[in-house]
Amino acid sequence: DAKTTQPPSMDCAEGRAANLPCNHSTISGNEYVYWYRQIHSQGPQYIIHGLKNNETNEMASLIITEDRKSSTLILPHATLRDTAVYYCIATNAGGTSYGKLTFGQGTILTVHP
Amino acid sequence: DTGVSQDPRHKITKRGQNVTFRCDPISEHNRLYWYRQTLGQGPEFLTYFQNEAQLEKSRLLSDRFSAERPKGSFSTLEIQRTEQGDSAMYLCASSPQQANEQFFGPGTRLTVL
Secondary structure, three states: OEOOEOOOEEEEEOOOOEEEEEEOOOOOOOOEEEEEEEOOOOOOEEEEEEOOOOEEOOOOEEEEOOOOOEEEEEEOOOOHHHOEEEEEEEEOOEOOEOOOOOOOOOEEEEEEO | OOOOEEEOOEEEEOOOOOEEEEEEOOOOOOEEEEEEEOOOOOOEEEEEEEOOEEEEEOOOOOOOEEEEOOOOOOEEEEEOOOOHHHOEEEEEEEEOOOOOOOEEOOOEEEEEO
């Protein structure tokens, strides 16, 4: 898996968009960008993933730069329940490749009232 | 609840004792993973099963650790002669074949005194 770099912590006001950056400059062509989050005392939870195109689901949007060397996870209207550690992972896991996930230290997002 | 379940949720043991944890994956998920997470760090991959076959083991999985998935359903992780350094959260995840996301259980927190 390619190495990813994330800021250790970020703050966001409730109701505002949270934009979490991730650098993965050594990502290879067959590696996807995955985002998981871990709320305190729970197991990680899948959020979204993408290869080249921007992706959106009910939880978040994922913006991947054209050169694929970085990405941004966007929580459009952050709530207090979005306070968690967010992990960006570059991996060929998924689909036909079973792939273990290589977690870094992630970004601690704190959403303030 | 049809998510991944783990038992026990907490385990306190004395150094040198053996412990066993159980993971029940989501029904029909043939892929099963074990991870370990220490305080302040992201989860680290330990081992992977496809059905009953253990296909990959991390170097973190010393000879004191053994995992099984005898019938391709639930899995057990045993640690023999526990050491204080084994204190961690042990996470189990499952996914169906050709899926992109892994579904994590709540984890078993082990404390070795």
